Amino acid sequence: MSTPPTSVYLAAVQPQAGKSMVALGLMELFSRRVDDVGYFRPVASGEADHRMALMRDRYQLGDRATYAYTDEQVDAMLAEGRRDEIFKGMIAAYRDLAESCSIVLIEGTDQTGSRSALEFDFNAKVANHLGASVVAVVNGSGQTTDDIAESAEVTAQALDGEGVATSAIVLNRVPPEQVDAVRDLLADTSPLTAVIPEHQRLGMPTLAEILDSLDATEIHAGRGTTDVEVSSFKVAAMSLPNMLDRIDAAELIIAPGDRPDVLVGALASRLADTYPDAAGVLLSGGITPAPQIMKLLEGLGGVPIPVYAVPTDTYETAKAVSNVAGVITATSERKIATALGLFEEHVDTEELLAQFELTRSDRVTPLMFEYDLIERARADRRHIVLPEGTDERIVKAAALLLRRQVVDLTLLGSVEEIRRTASAVGVDLSGASMIDPDSEAAEETRERYAQAYVEARKHKGMVLDRALEVMGDVSYFGTMMVHLGDADGMVSGAAHTTAHTIRPSFEFVRTRPGVENVSSVFLMCLADRVLVYGDCAIIPNPTAEQLADIAMSSAQTARTFGIDPVVAMLSYSTGGSGAGEDVDRVRQATKLVKERNPDFPVEGPIQYDAAIDAGVGQKKLPDSDVAGRATVFVFPDLNTGNNTYKAVQRSARAVAIGPVLQGLNKPVNDLSRGCLVADIVNTVAITAVQAQMELAQPPENPTGSDAS
Known part of the structure; x- marks a missing residue:
């Protein structure tokens, strides 16, 4: 390239600072602006490095993600006194990558292992050698408010003493109740300081990570997901009644393979509303459940809890599970959504970009366009209604949208079934409202909507009794929410035809002035x-x-x-x-x-x-x-x-x-019945952006054209 790229060096000041989450947020931010972002690690654990795989896969980097040395290579070279050679090799590897990039995120070493005492000095020198500005990540966990603020000031002074250009200091994993106080203490400090609260989910391993680590064998997948964070684990050594009293949400239950009572009890607990939802069951001892139990599992194919088995005994299994660390991988969609939501909420990204003097490319990649959609929707959140609230894809998409704080959501359908579906796929919908148009709780709203429908369709002979019946349909109910301003937009079609989705809009939302056709x-x-x-x-x-x-x-x-x-x-x-x-x-x-x-x-x-x-x-x-x-x-x-x-x-x-x-007066959008979760997320974001435009420029004539 004719001009050198912008380079940003991400360095952790202490162990367990949550550097991976910040790295993900920065990569997301850079990828929205340019289509040739690079990712470089001076020292990695090799091609199997999980962060290298995350960045390469998520951002489709290919050869634009690389590293200079493995940990073992650096340890050997340091032992031989070849420190300068290490730096020269890092510069060469970085410059090879930088030739094809306009910005490179350099993720420093991890503050672990034998070099941890020298890590800060080492990262500062590498940043200087590569001509990179530093974003330092400070671990605020377990500290007082004054200690956290002091850590930020000491870090800034130390980096300045090393002659490092510092763009920002990120205080991560700060106890939520201390966030505002820390921000107040550091409000006018330089460099830019961001304060991000602790989120326990990011430190939890997913069930998939545990199963992969233990090389577990699937016994019964059910309808559950393994992309669910495991809060803790318990060994089921007690009788079934006592075990049920001790189940906590998102726990992994470890039990010997010859305890069918535990297995059946865990399955039943996921079907009941009276017990928390366990993450899964791990059977130890290499014992396969009896044929009768397997037959029962086959007949309960829809039971939403994964069951896996390992050959090790219960003690060794529990020990192995306790050693699995929580990381963010390319398949950790829930963790990724949580991490990005935290970063985007608590970091002034525009100010941070100004520190890097990064300009936007004229090219627009699919990734950049999708990120811009999410960014625009988040900037001015709108309320979107999803009539197909019991569909698994809708539920998964809703959870991702809520985690990223993209929109406010209402899901329509049986509230009990929506919650059961959320439990089955292991997601949290506590941030969404839920309405069953057929329920007594919605009776008053349904009657109001029916009256509005009669008014809109009286020229077609509509009467109240028929209107009340029509408003029991989720498509009509959801569209009327939008029509009357109880929601800003609607997305449907995952389980309904296009005609079913848009017919209500033709009847009473109608077209904008000057537009004859949808x-x-x-x-x-x-x-x-x-x-x-x-x-x-x-x-x-x-x-x-x-x-x-x-x-x-x-x-x-x-x-x-x-x-x-x-x-x-x-x-x-x-x-x-x-x-x-x-x-x-x-x-x-x-x-x-x-x-x-x-x-x-x-x-x-x-x-x-x-x-x-x-x-x-x-x-x-x-x-x-x-x-x-x-x-x-x-x-x-x-x-x-x-x-x-x-x-x-x-x-x-x-x-x-x-x-x-x-062409409609209010935004209503259709989904393909073969849509994926990502399609739903994008369509909701598009609908939210349309709603922003509609509210900024309201239609002159709310009646529009009658398309029916």
């Missing part, structure tokens, strides 16, 4: 940019007027998500080279768009290759402002649009976010 777009995140494809989900065979509507709505959607709209009205013909009904319809639609809204460039008819490829565009339409640089692609019909977005998604490995509905 349409949709997909946000197509390619390797280096984000494009808008419409309509790919709603209008099968649009007229010229509908195509014009789709184009203008799509341009507005593009602007909402930071994409400069350059609109291509697609056809099998470019310019005046073709004729016929289909081409003429696109030509007429383009004329309508230009007449109604001259604020953005539009071209049509134009072929896809001429719209996206500068070389082809120059040949086919040399004088066009759109050819070769289109960002918004309007397809001539649903058949073309739906097939094209799927072809690009699969063949170009693009991330397709949507469909995003547009």
